[in-house]
Amino acid sequence: MRSQVHSSTQMAGEPTTMSRENLSRTERKDLTRASLVRAALHLIGEGRSFTSLGIREITREAGVVPNAFYRHFGNTDELGLALVAEMGQTLRRLLRQARQTGQAQDVDLLRRSVQVYQAYVKLNRLLFLFISSERSGGSRTLRVAIRHEVSHFTSEMAQDFRRMSDYSDLSTAHLQMICGLVVTTMLAAAPEMLDLPEDQPLLEAEMTETFVQQLRIVLLGAANWRPKANRVGSALHP
Amino acid sequence: MRSQVHSSTQMAGEPTTMSRENLSRTERKDLTRASLVRAALHLIGEGRSFTSLGIREITREAGVVPNAFYRHFGNTDELGLALVAEMGQTLRRLLRQARQTGQAQDVDLLRRSVQVYQAYVKLNRLLFLFISSERSGGSRTLRVAIRHEVSHFTSEMAQDFRRMSDYSDLSTAHLQMICGLVVTTMLAAAPEMLDLPEDQPLLEAEMTETFVQQLRIVLLGAANWRPKANRVGSALHP
């Protein structure tokens, strides 16, 4: 009942370029490693959740034999860590682009940033799908790795906030807290954007509007907010 | 190598009371059905993610034979829907309690509500673990069910907001948007609270403080916020 490809070694995933020659061994290795990562992402795109992916499933999609997996990762979690690392780079790129977009004097910085974000989410659909589901779903290892990456992202954003006049007199911890709120809102919006049907620009525009309003409220609240004296330790500010 | 329980039919999960007699047939059925649900929750508590749970796994934990599962659910997703329904009830209880807690004139309504919420999350640990991971992780069916339940919760909260003087002059859609932000923040906080080590009251207090501050910012922003004219359709308010 199943097609049972009779052992043709080629026809791998998609090596992006038809090249498999003139490459050093390490280059070849990194290439199939990348194809494993891509295979996992592709399966996520098909609706499978990363946690439930199996080694055989991934290697089949990547066009290699199951055992080859172990030449690159000890288990699926390690592959997940590779995906997390990729997400880290993506987030850094996003922040950089948002920064230079914001540098040009803009009438509506927030809205512009939201558009950049939205474009990024759509462009890196599978990656955001991955982190959305594994952020509180999968193995503990993966969760802490993602959380670490996200908090790093939050810190960078906090540094950007420091340069903005409305928030420059807040303590680092408070900036972190505020950016945490912003990031939470952003990450929560991602899966909703991804679940949207492709051919419904109205819904999308409506969602964007809601998203912009929410962030505006957060920023407005943050600008008007003054920390109260009673902190948790309450020993600060003697 | 495995213990191979030699077919003792009893020793089911934990029927909560040692009773299995003096019950009508439908009562017995609902009882094992409940034990299936409990089994799934228990497995979630062990660190497994619901999506990756198998029928055999669940029935084994529940102390019934695999086939018995089909007398209650057609597949694991249907069991998930039962869990979602339970979450709905839990959320409604939460809102009711927060409401009556808030009715007493309180110097700090928000902080009190946060404490109620925190207590609820801890009390219904497994349920919140479930929704946190399946909200953007599992099958589409489950996701939309959860999202539906959450939006219902948001609506109820919006109605409560309507009675508060600071927000009573906002449109329903705007209230929904604001409460959506609040709910997002709440739901994002849940998994972090649950991942916290039990014996670290300092960390927990710190997290609570951050959480309170974030919500305060949201509420402050919402109170000071006035919607701009350019809505998405822009045909309203002629």
Add this chain to the structure above:
DNA sequence: CGCAATTGTGTACAGTCGTGCACTGAATGT
């Protein structure tokens, strides 16, 4: 040049999975 290292292959095994089918025994409706 030649040998060691390493990437990917093929085969194999034990275990788990979902689920179909025939069955049992007790509660239920008449």
Add this chain to the structure above:
DNA sequence: ACATTCAGTGCACGACTGTACACAATTGCG
């Protein structure tokens, strides 16, 4: 009282899984 319904059992099957082991081929270092 009897026939029926039906929750739960037992067994079976085929498909799929992770991974251990031996092997092939080729690259890169001495």
